[in-house]
Amino acid sequence: MPLPAKAFQRWLSGVAPDTSTADICRVSGVKRTTLAQQMVRGKVAETTVVSISRAYNINPVAALATFDTYSGLASSSLPPTEKELVSQIATVDLLRAVIVRTAPEGSTGPGQPGLSPTPHATSVKNWVDAIDDGELRHRVSAATGVAPQNYSAQLTANRLAPELAVATSRAAGVGLASGLVATGLVTETEAGWPPGARQAALDRLSDGDLTALAGERLQAMGRTLRRQEQDQEQTERIWENLV
Amino acid sequence: MIEILQWTTLIASGAAALSRIPNLVRRKNRSIFYALALLTLAILLSIRGPYLAIDTLLGGTNVANLLLRFIIFGAIFFLALRIAAGFGDSRGVQLIRGRAGMLALGLISAVLVVCFVLMDTSGSSAGLVDVAAKSQQNALLVEYYGAAGRAYPAYVCLAILPGMLRAVRSPLPAMLRMSAALLAVGSIAIPLSLLFPLVPPGLGFLRFVVNYTAILCFVAGLALIWVASGRAGRKHGRVSAQRR
Known part of the structure; x- marks a missing residue:
């Protein structure tokens, strides 16, 4: 679920007090119409918060953590495995x-x-x-x-x-x-x-692990490509026969 | 109301046929043009006014009705074959063009002709209504004749239906899946026409609704494929240019 518009507005007034929506949009690169639509619907996309926090030099993860849905982000400090x-x-x-x-x-x-x-x-x-x-x-x-x-x-x-x-x-x-x-x-x-x-x-990956991993990735990629080619072929056949 | 549906279908089908003329000249998938042209002719013959005019010209013995049946057979044969081939439904193609399909076509055609010959068909009458009213035997023959006329299109539609349903659930582009859905609706509607004798007389208009909706679905489904191909634009143009 995206973020509630009310909480977003509260957050925004803390981040950029006394700044017009137009200015915020210009600085952050968020389209005005997009933001307006999200506000009307009462749901603001996470990407909006991320873009605005970047524009105001705030860590986006910390910014998201101020919302209830993402409050867990603040206390989590586990390094990546x-x-x-x-x-x-x-x-x-x-x-x-x-x-x-x-x-x-x-x-x-x-x-x-x-x-x-x-x-x-x-x-x-x-x-x-x-x-x-x-x-x-x-x-x-x-x-x-x-x-x-x-x-x-x-x-x-x-x-x-x-x-x-x-x-x-x-x-x-x-x-x-x-x-x-x-x-x-x-x-x-x-x-x-x-x-x-x-x-x-x-x-740190051993040669064996690296090669095996690359092989797995290649195989998955091959499957995806082959599926795409089959879909493409199917479409081509329709063009050939029915257009 | 029914008149509007009939003429709309005629115009849609005629327009679709006309739009195939450039491809006809280019010798590309010409059977689609022939099928649509036959379909247009069939719709024209199924409308009361044109039917009476044409049948009178042919001697007033309702030969136009027999002609109409075979025109429908031809149109549905070519169209369904193209559709099944296009959607990669080899089983559908086999069922239509293979031995079973030819057997169905031959048998049904024979029944159709025999019924027609046994009837007293003098006096042009759209839908053979007046012919059926002449005698008990005629009424029965008209019933069989009508059933035979609906049987072959129903067979062909059932043959391509599984392929269409598969295409709807396939990862094809949305427009093509929508087109497959329209074609599937048409392929379901036509076999439903076999149940017409069970429709109470008061709901007779349902026959028209089912028939013409089915044709509209087919034409719209095809048109959607052409729109989708136009949208896919350049890329596909280059490929087919290579093949030519």
Whole structure:
């Protein structure tokens, strides 16, 4: 559930007192019509709060924590686990690491680029898989009342509502902000992950683990691509026969 | 009310046929044009005024009605075959074009012709109402004749229905799934026409509603596919340009 408009207004008057809505929108890049619509509906999206807090140099996670729904974020200070860190590394970056490690000395050239920023194309699903003990989905579903198939559908689409992301973290017993990183609502720095933590976790992976992980990711990617190709083929067949 | 439905359907179907002329010239999926043209002709023949005019021209023995039945068979055959092929329903294609489909078509056509020949069909009458009123035997024959006329379209529609329902639940683009849903509604409505003899006379208008709604659904479903293809635009244009 998005945030109640009343609480949002209270928060906003604390963050930017005596500032017009127009100014807030200009500074934060939130569209005026979007904000107006959210206020009318009485539900303000989490992304709005994140954008505004960034504009006013407030930590978005801390800002979210001032709302009842996300109050847990304030007290949670668990660092990300190794598996979570690795899950937030893009597949291409994993593959690059495999190549760098296996290539003969000196052949890869200098200055390898750092990891691409979070989130990546399958970050949500990879994150949930990384913290899943096999029962996680059931626990989240029981705690939030969201049907398992709806939850899975969100993961497949690499989306997860912020509240569900936090509920997932809670059900898995990991840092509550991790899910917000995986869904791309906040950055890893904003969530309090130590700088370079993902790179360090990647460096700590053994060659075997890294290669196996990259292989899993590649296989999943292959399945997704093949499914997309099949869908595309089906559409093409309709064009061929009926247009 | 029924008149409006009839003429709307005629106009929709005629417009759809006309919109296929550029593709007809380009020799692309020409059978869709033929099917829609036949369908338009069939709708025209099913409306009282045009029916009487054409049948009088053909000798006033209700041959136009027999013609109408075969035109419907042809239209539904080509259209359903294209639809099943387009949605990748090979079983549907097989059921229509394979031995079972040909057997159904042959058998039903034979029944249709035999009933027609056995009837005393003189005197043009839309829906063969006056013909049925002539004698007990004629009434019975008209009943069988009508059933046979509805049986083949019903068979074909049932053949493609599973494929349509699958397409509705598939991960196809929303517009194509909507189109599949419309085609599915049409494919359900036409077999329902087999139940017409059970409809009480007071609700006779239901026959028209079901028939013409079914055709409208088919035409709208096809039109939606063309809209979707237009939306998909360039990308698909490039692909088909390569294949040509």
